[in-house]
Amino acid sequence: MEIFEKIGDAASKTYKYTAEKTSKIAKETKKKMEISDYKKNINEIYLEIGETVYEKYVTDQELNLEELLEKCTRIQELSDKIAECKNEILKLNERKQCKNCYQEIEITANYCPNCGFEQERVNQEETQEEVQDETEDEEEIVEEEKDENKNKEKK
Numbered sequence: 387m388e389i390f391e392k393i394g395d396a397a398s399k400t401y402k403y404t405a406e407k408t409s410k411i412a413k414e415t416k417k418k419m420e421i422s423d424y425k426k427n428i429n430e431i432y433l434e435i436g437e438t439v440y441e442k443y444v445t446d447q448e449l450n451l452e453e454l455l456e457k458c459t460r461i462q463e464l465s466d467k468i469a470e471c472k473n474e475i476l477k478l479n480e481r482k483q484c485k486n487c488y489q490e491i492e493i494t495a496n497y498c499p500n501c502g503f504e505q506e507r508v509n510q511e512e513t514q515e516e517v518q519d520e521t522e523d524e525e526e527i528v529e530e531e532k533d534e535n536k537n538k539e540k541k
């Protein structure tokens with residue numbers, strides 16, 4: 387009897403792992419699509435800037451950078467969003483980027499293995515809460531794990 391229980395346990399663990407992995411891949415794909423949308427947007431604005439500059443040249447007008455300011459700010463905003471998406475993808479894979487040398491490193495690393503730069507401490511509970519949002523089915527399990535962590539911290 388016991389052996390069957392063990393098999394069942396192993397099977398549900400595999401299922402849990404697969405579901406988690408699938409949701410991660412889906413999230414990553416979504417983020418990658420978001421990034422490519424932002425990049426497309428940026429290229430459109432580049433085109434607009436180019437057109438404006440060429441128009442000025444053809445009509446022999448002075449180029450006023452102020453006119454392009456709004457477009458440049460939009461590109462800046464989109465670039466920030468791309469950086470955010472990239473960060474989220476890294477987080478999904480339990481990785482982060484060193485702020486000093488931009489090397490991809492383990493999310494739990496306190497020092498960069500590449501350049502030795504001290505990393506900002508990542509709040510483990512925060513990371514777990516995010517995982518919790520993604521996989522609502524496992525909410526209870528994550529909750530239990532969190533309680534365990536809290537108890538450990540108290541000790």
Ligand SMILES: [Zn+2]
Pocket residue numbers: 484485486487488489498499500501502503
């Ligand atoms: Zn580094």
